[in-house]
Amino acid sequence: MLIARTINDLNTARATLGAALGFVPTMGALHEGHLALIEAAKANGAKVATSIFVNPTQFGPNEDFSRYPRTEDADLEKLAAAGCHLVWLPNVATMYPPNAATTITLTGPATNWEGAIRPGHFAGVATVVAKLFGQVRPSHAYFGEKDFQQVQVITRMVSDLLLPVEIIAIPTIREPDGLALSSRNRFLSPEDRARAPMLYATLRTAATAISAREDVTKTIDSACNNLTAAGLAPDYFNLVDARSLEPITSLTAPARILAAAKLGPIRLLDNIAVG
Secondary structure (H helix, E strand, O other): OEOOOOHHHHHHHHOOOOOEEOOOOOOOOOHHHHHHHHHOOOOOOOEEEEEEEOOHHOOOOOOOOOOOOOOOHHHHHHHHHHOEEEEEEHHHHHEEEEEEOOOOOOOOOHOOHHHHOOHHHHHHHHHHHHHHHHOOOOOOEEHHHHHHHHHHHHHHHHHHHHOOOOEEEEEEEEEEOOEOOOHHHHHHOOHHHOOOOOOHHHHHHHHHHHOOOOOHHHHHHHHHHHHHHOEEEEEEEEEEEOOOOEEOOOOOEEEEEEEEEEEEEEEEEEEEEOO
16 A cells, blocks of 8 residues: 655655546545445445545634544554555645635535535535545545535536546445444444434434425424434434435425534534435
8 A cells, every 4th residue: 555645755656556546535533434435446446545634624613623533543554454555645734835825615515504504614625625636636536425415515516627536425334223424423422322323313214204295394393303302402404405405395306304413512414315
């Protein structure tokens, strides 16, 4: 497995990997969800690269940038065992040199939900991903559907900017009790960890009801009440058009329920297809 920490090293390593290259951008603290993306990229038959970079521009002023887990040695061991061919480990100065004058401005699928609650978040995500695409030059990039809005934002960015990268979304990887895997799950207290699967269970119940043509507004209200009763504080729980992410009040195809809820100090994100 090749490891690059400078642009020169990255360019040298990239030249050995061929035109077809699958890419999995990450912020580290890797879990089975990340490794599933590596496996999906390998299954496509190309070489596989990943990046580890905790991106400061996607964190708000009161968010957990300094607390975000950094486990480089363990991550590299996992990537080597998974058969990754190249790991790109840039530093902040490489990604954001002092004279940088360009960022990406977003509307469309970045507008609501996480975009409204975390102003600037998706601008930071899109800017760093565009930079990573330019550095690594992949033919395909793999993202997990746990962050469904992020997938739509990146897909739209690639389409709008005519970037030569195919975006491939991989279904959410879950614990046996349904909790979506996340690097932040390690911060859940034992009591909160026991309550956390309630978010996915509630999504499943709501999706079944809406698929059966029950009233959307009543179903969403009931879901939010059930989450609150279980000790979760919903930020949003909404039925949306799966492409535009605009809220809808009747079932269209394709549709998705997006949800985010606070559980103690941790925000849980999840979603489910409907119909």
